[in-house]
Amino acid sequence: MAPGRNSSLSSPQDTVLGMVALVFRVLLVMALTIVEKPPSAVLAFDYCAASKDLCQPPEARHVVCNGRQFSPACQSDPKHIKMKPEYRKQIVDFHNRLRNNLACGYFRRYAEASSMEQLQWDNKLARMAEYNARTCTFAHDECRNTRKYRQVGQNLAINWFHGVNVSVSEAIEKFQRHWFLEYSRGRQKLLDRYGEHSIRAGIGHFTQMVHADTRRVGCAMVRFRSVKEDLPVKQYYLVCNYSEGNLYERPVYRKGPRCSKCKYGCATNGTQYRCLCQQRQG
Structure with missing residues (x-):
């Protein structure tokens, strides 16, 4: 073909380069598709899509649908606090000490x-x-159930600090103690059947902490900066989820001699929680 003329034909090299470019474009589109998937895709199971099967009522919005980005309510310099082993231990130990002391009968009125x-x-x-x-918003989500746990309970706590350096551990301790102190407003009757009177008494955080059939807990925490009363402050927000929540018209725990209804008896092997149930081995 005469030089200088355009042609609709291509050489083998041009064909190869065209195929490479096409493959690159396909891979790029695939990569963008992966990046642009909804945040719930971070999990192996799409909880957002399964809201109607996991939540009650079925139209409730699963918390995963929020995504993992910080909301505008987080205002300035938000940070997700990684739950280090020492923080996890602090939370679990506080709960188990409280549960053990209640089960032992150490609290008056209980x-x-x-x-x-x-x-x-x-x-x-x-x-x-x-x-x-x-979300940095002090509000219970509509649904946080998992495929394994279908009646997940939740405790929330938020506070702000100005002119004082409060560590993560100190904030966790403060929040848990605030939940626990609700016990002073309760009485046995309110725990024998969790109902309207229990709710009005304002003891829901305490009853969630000592719900007898709850076996698992998992928490998350964020820190962010904001302005309160015209003062620059640092805020902590703690969210704890429980494998079973306060069940309406059901007992928080069953009265009776300690461990008398535990399947494997009282905890042994030198544990400090001698009034809690022995966990199944293996």
Whole structure:
């Protein structure tokens, strides 16, 4: 073909280069598709799409639908606090000490518990808590259930500090103690059946902490800066999810001699929680 003329034909080299470019474009589109998937795709299971099967009522919005980005309510310099082993231990130990003391009958006005489970940390519950925490909004989500746990309970705490350096550990301790102190407003009757009177008494955080059949807990925390009363402040927001929540018209725990209804008896092997149920071995 005469030089200088355009041609619709291409050489083998041009064909190869064209194929490479096409493959590159396909791969690029695939990569963009992966990046642009909804945040729920970070999880192996799409909880947002399964809201109607996991949540009650079915039209409730699963917390995963929020995504993992910080919301505008987080204002300035938001940070997700990684739950280091020492923070997880602090939370689990506080709960188990409280549960053990109640089960032993050490609190006035409250009877011994015939079966009080020992809590363990759960990473999936903690992940669900993170979706709420990243909203920086002190509000229960409509649904946080998992495929394994279908009646997940939740405790929330938020506070701000000005002119004082409060560590993560100190904030966690403060929040948990605030939940626990609700016990002073309660009485045994309110725990024998969790109902309207229990709710009005304002003891829901305490009852969630000592719910006898709860076996797992997972928490998330964020820190951000804002302005309160014209003062620059630092805020902490803690969200804890529990494998089973306060169940309406059901007992928080069952009264009776300690461990008398535990399947494997009281905890042994030198544990400090001698009034909690022995965990199944293996």
